[in-house]
Amino acid sequence: MKITPTAISGVLLIEPRVFGDERGYFFESFNARAFAEATGITAKFVQDNHSRSVRNTLRGLHYQIQQSQGKLVRAVAGEIFDVVVDLRRNSPSFGKWLGHRLSAENKTMVWIPPGFAHGFAVLSDYADFLYKTTDYWAPQHERTLLWNDPALAIAWPLAGEPILAARDREGKRLAEAEVFD
Numbered sequence: 295m296k297i298t299p300t301a302i303s304g305v306l307l308i309e310p311r312v313f314g315d316e317r318g319y320f321f322e323s324f325n326a327r328a329f330a331e332a333t334g335i336t337a338k339f340v341q342d343n344h345s346r347s348v349r350n351t352l353r354g355l356h357y358q359i360q361q362s363q364g365k366l367v368r369a370v371a372g373e374i375f376d377v378v379v380d381l382r383r384n385s386p387s388f389g390k391w392l393g394h395r396l397s398a399e400n401k402t403m404v405w406i407p408p409g410f411a412h413g414f415a416v417l418s419d420y421a422d423f424l425y426k427t428t429d430y431w432a433p434q435h436e437r438t439l440l441w442n443d444p445a446l447a448i449a450w451p452l453a454g455e456p457i458l459a460a461r462d463r464e465g466k467r468l469a470e471a472e473v474f475d
Contacts, residue, residue, distance in 0.1 A: 304407040339426040352456035354413015355439040362408035364428035372421030373397035382409040438465035
């Protein structure tokens, strides 16, 4: 696998080795030993999640203020614009965001360490999105950062207004949000 550090410390792009021939392709989407050797991260994943969303759906920006989750994310059908926002108060990149296009075609994954808000927008007719987490979902600790907070100025590549859940419409601005010490 190819590991590429990003402009925000701790966030990694991961490109698996894909073996293809006339039958199709094969790749190992996760191997704990290879992941640890390549990244130095010995994450213990406890939950796998799968969502399907239609074009122009925006999910996020979500995080858990306690039981913070590291996430390994990827699109297995369609294409998404994946966004992370650094909410680690003492980080030099606090309040900064990164966005990457993840798709079934490019097979790229993103490692998001604990301390980040995460969300994505669907760019194709639909997208299936899979992610592994290092802690369990804890609704009492779940928070939502406002997807269109002007202080973040995220350049979402959307065609018009996104399809949002109520909690995503009502997220908090960075200035009001609970963050990580």
